Amino acid sequence: MEVAKKILKVTVNGEHYELSIKAKTTLLELLRNHLGLTGAKMACISNSCGACTVILDGMAVKACSILALQANGKEVITVEGLAKDGDLHPLQKAFIDHGAFQCGFCTPGKLMSAKAMLDENPHLTEEEVRRDMEGNLCRCTGYKKYIAAIMDVAQKL
Amino acid sequence: MKGVKVAEYYGFKAEEYSVIGKGLPRRDGPAKVTGQAVYTFDVTLPGMLHGKILRSPYPHARIVSIDTSDAEKLPGVKAVITGKDTWGIRFGFVDTPRYPADQSVLAEEKVRYVGESVAAVAAIDEDTADEALDLIAVEYDPLSAVFDPEEAMKEGAPEVHGEQIPAAGRTCAWEDWGVARKARSYKPVNNIGATVMISYGDIEKGFAESDYTREDRFVIPSTSHAAMEPHCAVASYDPFTGHLDFWCSRMDMEQKRYWLSKTLGMPISKIRIHKSYVGGAFGGKAAPFDFEILAAFLSRKTGRPTKIVLARDEVFTSSNNSVRFDVTVRKGVKKDGTIMAQHVKLISDMGAYRGSAPVALYLAHSMRDAIYDIPNLLHEGVGVYTNKSITQSKRGHGSPQLSFALEMQMDWIAKDLGIDPVELRLKNLRKKGEVLPNGDRLDSYGLPDCIKKAAESAGWRKKKGKSRPDRGIGIAVGGMFNGSGYWPFTGSAIVKMNHDGTVTLYNGQIEFGQGVDTSMCQVVAEELGLQAEDVNLVSADTELCPTDFTNWLSAGTFVSTKACLRAARDVKEQLLKIAAEIMEANVEDLEAENRRVYIKTDPEKSVAYDEILRYNIQKHGGDPIMGKGFAKPVPEVEFYPSLSKGTGRWTDAYSFTAVVAEVEVDRETGRVRVLKLTIADDCGFEINPLICQGQLEGQGVMGMGDALFEEIIFEEGRQLNPTFVDYDLPRAFDVPEMVTIDASDYEPKGPFGAKEIGECARGAVIAAIVNAVNDAVGGKIGSLPLHPEKIFKALREKETA
Numbered sequence: 001m002e003v004a005k006k007i008l009k010v011t012v013n014g015e016h017y018e019l020s021i022k023a024k025t026t027l028l029e030l031l032r033n034h035l036g037l038t039g040a041k042m043a044c045i046s047n048s049c050g051a052c053t054v055i056l057d058g059m060a061v062k063a064c065s066i067l068a069l070q071a072n073g074k075e076v077i078t079v080e081g082l083a084k085d086g087d088l089h090p091l092q093k094a095f096i097d098h099g100a101f102q103c104g105f106c107t108p109g110k111l112m113s114a115k116a117m118l119d120e121n122p123h124l125t126e127e128e129v130r131r132d133m134e135g136n137l138c139r140c141t142g143y144k145k146y147i148a149a150i151m152d153v154a155q156k157l
Numbered sequence: 158m159k160g161v162k163v164a165e166y167y168g169f170k171a172e173e174y175s176v177i178g179k180g181l182p183r184r185d186g187p188a189k190v191t192g193q194a195v196y197t198f199d200v201t202l203p204g205m206l207h208g209k210i211l212r213s214p215y216p217h218a219r220i221v222s223i224d225t226s227d228a229e230k231l232p233g234v235k236a237v238i239t240g241k242d243t244w245g246i247r248f249g250f251v252d253t254p255r256y257p258a259d260q261s262v263l264a265e266e267k268v269r270y271v272g273e274s275v276a277a278v279a280a281i282d283e284d285t286a287d288e289a290l291d292l293i294a295v296e297y298d299p300l301s302a303v304f305d306p307e308e309a310m311k312e313g314a315p316e317v318h319g320e321q322i323p324a325a326g327r328t329c330a331w332e333d334w335g336v337a338r339k340a341r342s343y344k345p346v347n348n349i350g351a352t353v354m355i356s357y358g359d360i361e362k363g364f365a366e367s368d369y370t371r372e373d374r375f376v377i378p379s380t381s382h383a384a385m386e387p388h389c390a391v392a393s394y395d396p397f398t399g400h401l402d403f404w405c406s407r408m409d410m411e412q413k414r415y416w417l418s419k420t421l422g423m424p425i426s427k428i429r430i431h432k433s434y435v436g437g438a439f440g441g442k443a444a445p446f447d448f449e450i451l452a453a454f455l456s457r458k459t460g461r462p463t464k465i466v467l468a469r470d471e472v473f474t475s476s477n478n479s480v481r482f483d484v485t486v487r488k489g490v491k492k493d494g495t496i497m498a499q500h501v502k503l504i505s506d507m508g509a510y511r512g513s514a515p516v517a518l519y520l521a522h523s524m525r526d527a528i529y530d531i532p533n534l535l536h537e538g539v540g541v542y543t544n545k546s547i548t549q550s551k552r553g554h555g556s557p558q559l560s561f562a563l564e565m566q567m568d569w570i571a572k573d574l575g576i577d578p579v580e581l582r583l584k585n586l587r588k589k590g591e592v593l594p595n596g597d598r599l600d601s602y603g604l605p606d607c608i609k610k611a612a613e614s615a616g617w618r619k620k621k622g623k624s625r626p627d628r629g630i631g632i633a634v635g636g637m638f639n640g641s642g643y644w645p646f647t648g649s650a651i652v653k654m655n656h657d658g659t660v661t662l663y664n665g666q667i668e669f670g671q672g673v674d675t676s677m678c679q680v681v682a683e684e685l686g687l688q689a690e691d692v693n694l695v696s697a698d699t700e701l702c703p704t705d706f707t708n709w710l711s712a713g714t715f716v717s718t719k720a721c722l723r724a725a726r727d728v729k730e731q732l733l734k735i736a737a738e739i740m741e742a743n744v745e746d747l748e749a750e751n752r753r754v755y756i757k758t759d760p761e762k763s764v765a766y767d768e769i770l771r772y773n774i775q776k777h778g779g780d781p782i783m784g785k786g787f788a789k790p791v792p793e794v795e796f797y798p799s800l801s802k803g804t805g806r807w808t809d810a811y812s813f814t815a816v817v818a819e820v821e822v823d824r825e826t827g828r829v830r831v832l833k834l835t836i837a838d839d840c841g842f843e844i845n846p847l848i849c850q851g852q853l854e855g856q857g858v859m860g861m862g863d864a865l866f867e868e869i870i871f872e873e874g875r876q877l878n879p880t881f882v883d884y885d886l887p888r889a890f891d892v893p894e895m896v897t898i899d900a901s902d903y904e905p906k907g908p909f910g911a912k913e914i915g916e917c918a919r920g921a922v923i924a925a926i927v928n929a930v931n932d933a934v935g936g937k938i939g940s941l942p943l944h945p946e947k948i949f950k951a952l953r954e955k956e957t958a
Contacts, residue, residue, distance in 0.1 A: 038199040039192020043385045044469045048881040051385055079192035096186035099847040103670030104189030105385040105436025133889040139383050139437050140670045142854035143892045
């Protein structure tokens with residue numbers, strides 16, 4: 001079946017892309033299947049696990065549940081864009097130091113949610129962090145260590 | 158830090174360890190925090206096709222016809238297969254002389270549960286594959302179905318399976334693995350597909366000698382493992398060489414390879430299972446799955462790599478959930494609380510195929526048998542076929558279910574007799590050094606310490622019976638084995654000396670979050686006087702690693718890491734011997750540290766590992782120094798234990814956990830908030846305390862989900878909540894304060910004294926939370942999970958009473 005394609009212009013991790021995609025392509029499909037950025041994962045496709053979280057113009061979004069075309073003309077940051085010039089982002093370092101991940105499948109999504117949250121307000125209480133991270137499911141860690149990792153970074157900002 | 162007690166006891170100091178006993182950062186960290194870690198979910202191969210599976214909408218129906226012609230004509234569709242292509246092939250988690258494997262790859266004459274695989278397609282992309290599924294026309298003739306195990310056992314109930322007759326010449330897995338008994342056919346009577354009866358002592362006498370007896374019934378539903386990475390597989394069959402390359406989100410590589418070989422009829426050596434990171438397992442990725450075999454079938458048929466990723470609802474309906482138990486416990490005790498007799502009756506609603514239920518019926522008993530001294534015991538279980546989805550091992554495998562029942566009943570007995578629950582437990586414990594009825598010996602037994610430390614840390618004495626009316630406190634304990642001789646397989650390892658004096662470890666364990674990559678390398682580094690980063694790791698690949706069948710049964714540390722330690726020790730012995738030759742010294746006068754071998758009394762004299770290596774290659778025929786190690790639980794016993802009778806040695810060591818839970822109950826809504834979990838664990842020795850804490854905290858929250866939220870809800874065999882929207886999982890805001898305590902008892906057979914830590918706590922957490930809730934509401938809620946309405950009802954009943 002022929003499906004109409006649309007032109008999409010988007011900036012991902014500082015790189016400018018112009019490509020032709022099916023209108024139904026999700027942002028997650030764009031990242032994983034078209035751009036080869038497989039850091040964002042998919043665990044539910046029901047907008048309920050947060051494993052696909054990326055940052056779109058400063059806001060954490062679930063890439064499985066928005067269309068790639070909604071990112072037209074905008075800037076996307078994925079987990080691959082966190083480390084700069086060979087240095088890990090403070091959140092990435094803190095996640096390693098605190099043992100804040102186990103299987104790691106949900107980790108990219110958590111990092112992006114945490115980054116968006118701290119970028120907006122670095123002075124969060126632990127309770128606020130726990131509320132803000134409600135959208136990111138984790139089955140391995142029991143959440144404690146990664147909340148501690150985020151608080152650690154927040155306190156240093 | 159943990160090692161201290163052990164160290165004092167054994168006359169060495171924990172600080173003498175330089176690599177183990179330290180919470181070193183995990184070696185999978187950089188890959189996982191940068192998104193570079195490759196999971197099977199991320200694997201893409203050139204020319205790869207996408208496979209999808211058509212599933213049964215009926216719980217029980219005869220397949221009249223399947224028409225695939227329209228699907229085959231759809232452009233982009235490369236293969237469509239049905240039961241005709243896989244007819245007669247059987248596989249299953251259990252495939253023994255007594256219980257032949259009962260699962261087909263695609264449904265043959267009939268479907269037995271909603272979600273069963275009926276046909277599979279491979280197409281150039283996912284959309285085309287989905288469209289092709291819509292074009293397959295299946296005509297069903299619905300049959301009467303049965304969903305309740307007690308109904309299923311009645312005369313005249315719908316028959317889920319006829320006689321299971323192994324195909325002519327088909328050997329069962331146990332025969333293939335060297336057990337000299339032939340597969341027989343199995344005829345389920347009243348849908349009973351498995352039985353267990355274990356007894357010791359004299360149960361009637363035990364009850365006769367009891368001052369007090371009570372009987373209670375408990376119901377435990379299925380829950381989802383809910384590993385974040387959905388089940389998925391990539392198969393790549395090379396038609397020119399006949400080799401199959403395979404990636405899947407999995408646990409044990411040998412089991413996966415064995416079943417691919419058996420179902421595809423391919424030599425096992427032509428199948429390679431590759432390493433990929435695994436996004437969580439929790440026991441739910443151990444069994445062989447139809448979709449894995451289908452990916453390989455489709456790849457072989459098309460000659461192209463084929464990937465199948467299950468959607469989350471398929472993970473729920475078609476890749477097995479935890480084992481459902483209905484438990485009746487009758488217990489007899491003396492006035493002083495001494496347990497005299499225990500009679501457990503288990504009914505397991507297995508679902509449409511056996512899954513792991515026959516094993517779980519046994520394990521439920523065996524893992525708890527190391528906890529309490531019960532002189533007279535009868536443990537009876539039946540596994541019953543119903544038209545529901547299949548059930549499977551989940552973190553603790555049967556033990557959490559029975560722990561919930563037994564530990565709750567212990568509290569009710571304590572209340573009835575006016576004995577403190579902590580004291581009642583301490584009174585009935587086994588003793589260190591004791592030999593269990595099946596012959597297993599408790600060389601390490603940290604459980605008394607676990608209980609005392611958890612109770613003390615949580616302030617049990619101050620709080621029990623004295624807290625606010627909306628608050629409650631509860632305690633529970635759990636036990637877990639450390640691998641089993643049940644599987645006649647080995648954990649093994651190779652350590653290779655590198656040119657610069659570092660080493661490379663080759664071992665088959667897969668990293669699914671438990672931290673094994675890191676802890677194995679710490680052990681090897683410690684033994685060889687290296688830093689953890691001096692150990693390179695090649696793991697989880699059947700072609701690159703030596704045989705390893707221990708990526709389950711909580712055997713990773715106790716068995717496979719012991720193999721790594723022995724391989725390192727082999728290298729060390731070689732290094733010392735060659736260094737002795739170089740320095741003209743005696744081996745016993747030498748010590749290995751910091752990549753050098755020293756003379757103990759004269760440390761100025763030393764030789765570096767890389768020099769030793771070069772010397773050995775030159776002087777000893779090119780020998781580049783490699784060590785090998787292997788390990789097996791209960792090596793002195795050749796034969797497997799009887800699951801159905803509970804006789805025979807099972808494991809070399811048990812781990813233990815005690816948990817104290819504190820909760821707050823909203824008396825208006827019945828909603829529970831867990832305030833604090835205090836988890837004290839005996840894992841022998843914490844090789845990496847940070848990873849150990851993570852395992853306990855993970856089980857704390859997973860157990861809280863089991864206790865309060867999680868349940869797969871069925872209606873007429875159909876799952877009503879197969880999504881993360883409708884299936885309630887613990888989230889960040891639900892997390893209580895968690896205190897983890899190391900109460901380990903050095904295990905002489907473990908590597909550096911270590912035992913498992915990944916499974917033991919979950920059951921104790923569940924029971925402790927439920928005990929705490931019942932403490933708060935003064936109720937006796939005996940079914941999981943504790944939804945607010947159950948608690949609300951209990952509160953109202955109490956008020957009206």
